[in-house]
Amino acid sequence: MAGWLLLAGIVTAAYLGFALLALTQARPWQRVSQAAPLTGIRRLVLRTLGGLALLLSLALCLVRDGPSFGVLLWATAISIAAAAVAFTLTWRPSLLRPLVKMVAASGDGCRARQRHDKSDDPLGIDRA
Amino acid sequence: MGDTFRESMGWLHTWAGVVLGALLFAVFWTGTLSVFDKEIDRWMMPETRLAATDRLSWPPLLDTARELAPDAPFWSFFLPSERVPVVRIFYRNSAGDFTFRDIEPRTGALLPDAGTLAGTRFIFPFHYSLHLRWNDLGYWLVGLAGMATLVLLVSGVVIHRKIFMDFFTFRPDRKLPRSSLDLHNLTGVLALPFHFVMALSGLIIFIAIYFPAVISSAYDGDRAAFYKEAFGIYRTNTSGEPASQSLAPLDDMVAEASRRWNGEPPQLVRVWHPNDAEAYVEVRHSVKKSVSYKLDAVYFDGIMGAVLHEHSSGPVVSVQRFIAGLHFIQFEHWPLRWIYFVLGLSGCVMIATGYIYWLETRRKRHAAQGLPGVRIVEGLTVGSVSGIVIATLAFFVANRLLPFDTSFVGQDRAALEVWAFYLVWLVTFAHAWARPGRAWREQCWTIAGLAVLAVVLNAATTGDHLVRSLAHRHLWPVAGMDLLLLAGAAVALLIALRLARRCRAVHPSQNALKAAE
Numbered sequence: 001m002a003g004w005l006l007l008a009g010i011v012t013a014a015y016l017g018f019a020l021l022a023l024t025q026a027r028p029w030q031r032v033s034q035a036a037p038l039t040g041i042r043r044l045v046l047r048t049l050g051g052l053a054l055l056l057s058l059a060l061c062l063v064r065d066g067p068s069f070g071v072l073l074w075a076t077a078i079s080i081a082a083a084a085v086a087f088t089l090t091w092r093p094s095l096l097r098p099l100v101k102m103v104a105a106s107g108d109g110c111r112a113r114q115r116h117d118k119s120d121d122p123l124g125i126d127r128a
Numbered sequence: 129m130g131d132t133f134r135e136s137m138g139w140l141h142t143w144a145g146v147v148l149g150a151l152l153f154a155v156f157w158t159g160t161l162s163v164f165d166k167e168i169d170r171w172m173m174p175e176t177r178l179a180a181t182d183r184l185s186w187p188p189l190l191d192t193a194r195e196l197a198p199d200a201p202f203w204s205f206f207l208p209s210e211r212v213p214v215v216r217i218f219y220r221n222s223a224g225d226f227t228f229r230d231i232e233p234r235t236g237a238l239l240p241d242a243g244t245l246a247g248t249r250f251i252f253p254f255h256y257s258l259h260l261r262w263n264d265l266g267y268w269l270v271g272l273a274g275m276a277t278l279v280l281l282v283s284g285v286v287i288h289r290k291i292f293m294d295f296f297t298f299r300p301d302r303k304l305p306r307s308s309l310d311l312h313n314l315t316g317v318l319a320l321p322f323h324f325v326m327a328l329s330g331l332i333i334f335i336a337i338y339f340p341a342v343i344s345s346a347y348d349g350d351r352a353a354f355y356k357e358a359f360g361i362y363r364t365n366t367s368g369e370p371a372s373q374s375l376a377p378l379d380d381m382v383a384e385a386s387r388r389w390n391g392e393p394p395q396l397v398r399v400w401h402p403n404d405a406e407a408y409v410e411v412r413h414s415v416k417k418s419v420s421y422k423l424d425a426v427y428f429d430g431i432m433g434a435v436l437h438e439h440s441s442g443p444v445v446s447v448q449r450f451i452a453g454l455h456f457i458q459f460e461h462w463p464l465r466w467i468y469f470v471l472g473l474s475g476c477v478m479i480a481t482g483y484i485y486w487l488e489t490r491r492k493r494h495a496a497q498g499l500p501g502v503r504i505v506e507g508l509t510v511g512s513v514s515g516i517v518i519a520t521l522a523f524f525v526a527n528r529l530l531p532f533d534t535s536f537v538g539q540d541r542a543a544l545e546v547w548a549f550y551l552v553w554l555v556t557f558a559h560a561w562a563r564p565g566r567a568w569r570e571q572c573w574t575i576a577g578l579a580v581l582a583v584v585l586n587a588a589t590t591g592d593h594l595v596r597s598l599a600h601r602h603l604w605p606v607a608g609m610d611l612l613l614l615a616g617a618a619v620a621l622l623i624a625l626r627l628a629r630r631c632r633a634v635h636p637s638q639n640a641l642k643a644a645e
Contacts, residue, residue, distance in 0.1 A: 007463055022296045068419040069461060072454055076467045079319045083474070086296040086314055 006064040010057045010073070014081035017053030019096055020046050022085050023103070031093040033100045046103065054078065134287055141283040145482050146505060148276045150512035153479045155273045157516050158255040159326070160472030161247065163457060163465055166211040167605035168247030172527045174590040175239045176230050178213040179602040182393075186378040188236025193217055194402070196229060196238065204398045208233045209416055210460055213602065243534075243541030244527050250546060251520075256334070259546075264337060270330070271338050277327035284316055291317060305488040312481035315474040322471045323478070329455035332448060358448075360425045360439025367406040375399065375407060376433030385411040385426040388438065392417060399430065408436060416460045420446065421453035476513075483509040507561035514571035515556030517616075521578035522552035524613075528585035569631070572624035579617035583610045 022028040024046045026037040038046060057078065062070040088095050161168065170177050184207065193203045197219040204218040214230040221227050228249075230239045244250075253259060260266030285291065295317065298310045316323070331338055336354070347354045355361040378397060385394050396412035407430030413422040423445075427437040441449055453459065457468055487506055494502040526548035534541050560567040586606070587593035594610050597603035 018296070025293065025296070027293070028296050065461075068450070069459075069464070072419060073461075073464055073467075075321055075325075076464065076471060079322055079474075080467060080470055082296070082318045083314065086298050086318070089296055090298045090300065 003064060006060050010060045010064065010077060011081060013053045013057035013060060014074075014078045015084055016099075017050045017057060018078070018082045018085040019088070019099055020050030020053060022089060023096065023099060024050070028089050029100075031089050032096045035100075035104070038103070042103065057081075137283040137286040141280055141287055142486065144276050144280055144283075145479075146486055148273060149479050149483055150508050151269060151273050152277060152280075153476060153512045154258070154516055155255060155270055156472060156475045156479060157520070158251050160469060160476060161520065162252040162255050163469045163472060164605075164608070165247030165252045167609055168251060169212075170605040171586065171609040172244050172246040172524070173230070173242035174592070175242055176214050177590075177592065177603060177606060178232065180210055180213045181208060181233055184208065184215060184233035185236065189215060189217075189231060189233075190236075190375065190378070190399075190402075192231055192236045192238055193219070193399075197221065198403075200402070202398055202400045203402060204396060206396055207394065209395070209414075211605070214239060240532075243530070243532065244545055245542050246527075250523070250549075256330070267334060267337050271334065274327045274331045277323060281316070281320060281324050281327070285320070288313060288317070305485055308481040308484040308488065312478055312485055315478040315481070319471050319474045319478070322468075323475055326455060326475075329451045333452045333455060335448065357442075358445045359423050360441070362410070362425070362427050362437045362439065363400075364406060364408060364436075366401045366404045369405045370403055371405045371407055371431060373431050375402070375409070375430050376428070378409065380433055381409055381411055381426075381428045384428075384435070385413075388426060389413055389424065402430075405431065407431060415453065415456070415458040419453045419459060420450040421456050421458060422449060480509070480513045483513070503561075503564055506564055507557060507567070510560035510567045510571060511553070511557030514568065514575060515553055515560065518556050518571060518574050518578060519549045519553035521575065521582060521613075523549040524582045525578055525585060528582065528589050569624050569627040572620045572627065575620035576617040576624065579613040579620065583613050586610060 258266035
């Protein structure tokens, strides 16, 4: 049972990780959201979170199966998770909307600052 | 070949892919099926659908072996496991042929000869040897396919224009060349680590064939010395005198070997020269619990039961065995097994979409210039993609249709199944070249029909229909096979319907043109 729960955790973390990474790219972002693509610090934060989620999935793999099976499981499972994100973007992009909303919510404070900086940061290179 | 590095890589990728794609697809497809070779065995050998057991009784097993092969130079007993509920004995029959039978582990009762090579003896060896034994030709062709896969993957990455931007991109609504290229890139890039490691490890497994320089330089060409040191092959000569005593208890030898391996069980017990005074017993490590395909072995004196020799892999071979193990996937790990299966299929999709892209980007030009290329390659594509799937299904259907103990023009039942596979495959190529434009659709219909037929025939001939097989744990391999056949039928049906719709969408305009003339 714990094995299956961990497996669910591994897959979820890998999927979320790739979803976050995908959302930092212009085309996937536009399939999910009407807003302008992410730039600057928010993109960096999302990429870091995505990377951390993938690392979490690796850690769960190591916990579940030890070093040799764990690494093998991770290296193969992430391929499938990435493909799942690609197919989600193709056929059900709305499934990723909650993630975009979360980004928007967490970015509200950020946005105020961005508006303030707009004049001297036309390329969206955030200096916060 | 092109002026820039990228152009020359593009040329290499295109032509290596077109020329070797058919071979690659055959290797990828049978490799993917081999992930479930033992489950295919259960489906094709209904007599072996037994409840799993780890208990076995040696005296009746040895009696059965003695009856089956009294003069054989060795008996290899592969012990039961979660996926294989029987003891499988390999031996040389009186004609000198290497053969096998399955035995009930507890009673030693010989199970009826299923008359099939099934997954482990047909599909799996096809994956690495194409069953072309002449001069190891099959091994070399598969080796070529492995090298080609590495070359294609690397050159594919070089020529990919936007590898990161298109990382998650699949646009089925675009025109066929673009959408097939999307899918080709997606399956190629996302599963790149898997494909790369599988191709490389495949080459490393057959190091003794593909890299003979290792043996000729380090062992002065002495193959036996290499095998002995690397893989722990230990042999002694027969005394020529019959044994005065019977064999020492095998249970004790198994227990002793297991004690030396920290309680891990063996997977193979091989009795050498069973009737000779110098009989000895080889006990090999299980490959179920670790990624590494371990070759650790303990050899016992057959009569006295004392340890003669112990082998455990040195550091280099341990690495080789780890790489071999992650390719062979003989370990017990269901999530990984399914992931391998899906990633294997993704490789098949990668090859098929590569072909489709080649065809669709050239179709108009070749038609305008009167070039035969598209027509030739389209036949090759259809025959090697949907054709081998049909051939595989024909193999399954023949298995359920051929009566027990049947034979025809000197070929036994197992050989007839294999003939069904090759003949049907040949027919699919002929069909593909004879009916361009319709071949894809018609072969998809055939796939759907044959897959459903296989499920129906399994239920009709064995009584293990899905309701029953899902309800019993030991029939899950059968249920899994039936469910995958049905899923495959559904996918083939969807593709056939889509192709038909596209055809209708194209034809009215042609009709309108004719009307206008």
